[in-house]
Amino acid sequence: MSNAFHYTEKLICIFNAKIYNSDSETDFEWMLFDEISGYIKRIGVGKPDLSGLTISNSIDIGGQRILPGLHDSHIHVSNIGREIWSCELNNCSSIKEMQERIANYCKKNPNAEWIFCAGWEQEKLGRLPNSQDLDVISDKPIFAYRICHHIAVVNKTALKLAGYNRDIKDPEGGTLDRDSNGELTGILRENAINPVMAIVLKSISKPESLIKFLKIGLKNCLESGLTSVHSNEAASWNELCTIERNKELSIRVFMASYYSSLSKNLPKYPGEQYGNLLSCDRIKIFCDGSLGGSSAAMSMHYINDEKNKGLLLMSQDELNTAVREVTAAGYRLEIHVIGDAAADAALTALETVGVDPNKRPILTHCQILRKDLLPRMRKQGVIANIQPPFLPTDTAWLHLRLPKPLLEYAYVWKTLMKEGIVCAGGSDSPVEHWNPFWGMYDAIFRPLGSRTSTEVHKPEECLTIREAVDLYTKNGAYTTRREHDLGQLKVGYLADFVVVDKDIITEPKSLLDVKVNQCWISGICKYKRL
Template sequence: MKTIMIWVTVLFSLSCLAKPTIISNVKGYTMSNSGALMQFSHLAFDNGKVLALGDHTLINQFNGAVIIDGKNRTLLPGLIDAHGHFMGMGVTLLQIDVREDKSAQATALHVREYAAQNPDLKWITGRGWNQVLWPGKAFPTAKQLDEYIADRPVWLSRVDGHAGWANSKALALAGITKDTLDPPGGKILRDEQGNPSGVLIDTAQDLLEKHIPQADKAFYEASFNAAQNHLLSLGITSMHDAGISEAVYHFYQQKAKSNQLGVRIYAMLSAVDPNLEAMLSKGYITDDKDFLSIRSVKAYGDGALGSRGAALLEDYSDAPHNRGLLVTQENQLKPLFETVLRNKFQLNFHAIGDRANRLALDQFAATYKTIGGRDLRNRIEHAQVISLQDIPRFKQLDIIPAMQPTHATSDMNMAEDRVGKDRLRGAYAWQRFIKQGSRIALGSDFPVELANPFFGLHAAVTRQDRRNQPTEGWIASQALTLEQAFKGFTIDAAYAAHQEDVLGGLTEGKWADFILVDQDIFDQDPSQLWKTQVLETWVAGKRVYQQP
């Protein structure tokens, strides 16, 4: 008994030696749980969590605290990206990025140069092409790649991940020929003779991708580290991973147990994983440091607008007789929704076109009546093109729209071509959701878009690209205020992950996740928001990134 008392005394004495830390002299901004913008000049934290925020009197309140001079810099809570692809980002950082190439020929030339620099690669893989930005706006062909590289298979994902471009070598290795049938939810683009042209859309990509050699453990680790370091450098301290496989499910748990997660991950199980029900049966996965939470499922409704895979109620305006693709067939929705909601997992449904959104809303309404689950904060991911009569149903059914501001500014050059002016009234309609009381969880959908959250804040507020075009903003009536956008990247993103009590702000008891940036975003010309640079990133009261 005496020995126990001695150890208790020692532990108590050591705890008394621990000193809180105060960041002083900052221009601080955060959101309360109710969504009110709060300002402060001093932030006190200890054991990784916020003790208080306020003015200089905090120094007297926490006598003996370690004081760090913030040098009058702007301090914000760590930003949350509510829809991204963590491992996909890492892979993209390690592969060829063709996002900036201005034509199919320029892309093919870039691929040839990359292949020459990496002679040991058996497959050349990459991402980022977007035919909408090229002269003529036509989909590329295998022959255009063959002209520059024909001896090794090439596979390049479109910027949105809903289409891929192969050379003839890759098509041959995958056995894709004139006789190959389009799979459900997918399409093989063909030439006038019916031969595969080189572009595979949505589920047709699986026909080829299953032939690409599996990444080894070293590549897996490198992808993870690349993604984590990149996000922390951008001020993203938490992200929602939109669709993980069983392998990643176990990988993340190992990382959490070994304290190797530096970015907080709210992971969604992929609805198409063959072992989904086994993972659901294990219940929620959490850790006591809130670095990993798995309690949701990502389901896939349709494709993307740019590749004409988004499922529409009427024909595409620029493609008669084409209404897009359903990646999950309509008769599969009922059992899927019931399985997920019966297990009390949040269901996050990818829906871009107005038909996919309506089908999701209809099925949520039907499943609520039979299974329940309304309280799970279910989401529709993207919610891009929606019939005006369906927007109020999000509020009525307690569905959270998880939206990505830079999608609007990336898509504005083709969206009206795809759906016409009338359907745009319900497209990227952020302010319509805000006015009806919906909470919007904002993100980027990286690596489809660049992960920088200040690009997202800029796009949300200005409805402009980073060249400040169009001058008045694209459908400017739907622009958010900066406070609304900031809320979407902080407390509302946390709410969409059932984490508003521990993340999304810097109020007492929450994790001390914060960033220092080089300009006061609330006292800045909105056109300059995207230029904001992250100087430092802190997670759980520890500095994990400092700008070189």
């Protein structure tokens, strides 16, 4: 008697479909996969080849478009949940509107210890907010992130709790804005945010709260068509494991923790797979700030602040040490670089430490580059983790901040791809919305200053629809080193796919209003639109 174990397949056939073929412009029309193993068994055109098989379920998809499962290669899932739960300040058009929103939130949440807000932009408010704007709202501590999360404004109560006063010096890698009399204005930049945020997190990020925020964020990602998120999370591994253990992890999570959390709440070993959907193999290092906050590190001065080249958050020696420590710990690297000086410093660190290009180090954002940086990126095996939704936002004011020589290599995604550099698409949500179809739209049409604009920023850099889809599918899988079973729909790959109500391949403009009808992961339907 044989003791060999044989599992029973549960085969599902999807037919009458337009299934995206990553290798050809000829769509597949049917697909057969096993719900138990999650793998695709057969795929093709014409009449389904089901000879000799017992089919558990056949689904006529009604001619709808099917795409491989979509990846967001740079996102903050818990922050999405936290900001949905908190006071949202996105698109506030004045200081008065900002104050009204916060005041309404205070009334609805009388027991809140801290008033946590996010999403403001000084370009829309008319000026930078200050502590006095917040002091008139409440005596409770108020913390409000700019949309980029690299600047915050707080009231005097929060300043006092953090031990900030006029005599305090700026911290390394951060600044506290002051008025003409030397008094703190309440604006905190980069590392100056950390002491206040540490107190905020003690109040709002207890394990049970963090789990709640993660679940809210994951739900919203799933409903938008994301089957995999590469989520930057500070010390959240145990909470994600709890969600997976309770069978509540709805999509794949490729977690990246932070260098500041290198010894906290991490997996047992780099690359550990917990269950079928959760893993962590990389650590994020911050090299510079943000464009919106004029703190991204540049090789030239900002034209709106002639004394400012932005901020490198570490010296070159410190960055080299961080890269060396992360590599020695066995993790892959993800380095935040927005300005060209930051990209230069990150590449120097990779070269100095001798990071293996086969480890596929990731440079996240890559917004402002230089021609001389591109060959170095290719040689180091760098993946450019880009955020197309930044473009319509940033190009409204980019020319008012950066000199023309820096604009030459701003958001040059086509150029990067021609150089042989793999680009993966993400949102950096909640900085921008997590909708991956909007990201594809922005990569294709590159609208200048607003997604509704008909003007194009650098038309020569526009991607094709297939290049844009690849950003969020096969290139996302490559970024996780899972290109052998994710990111495409073919035999031997996992049945992660999305069914949408419009044919975005033949009608790319429909990316703006396409709806997700179904979302499948490992051959199981996880979301179906009512």
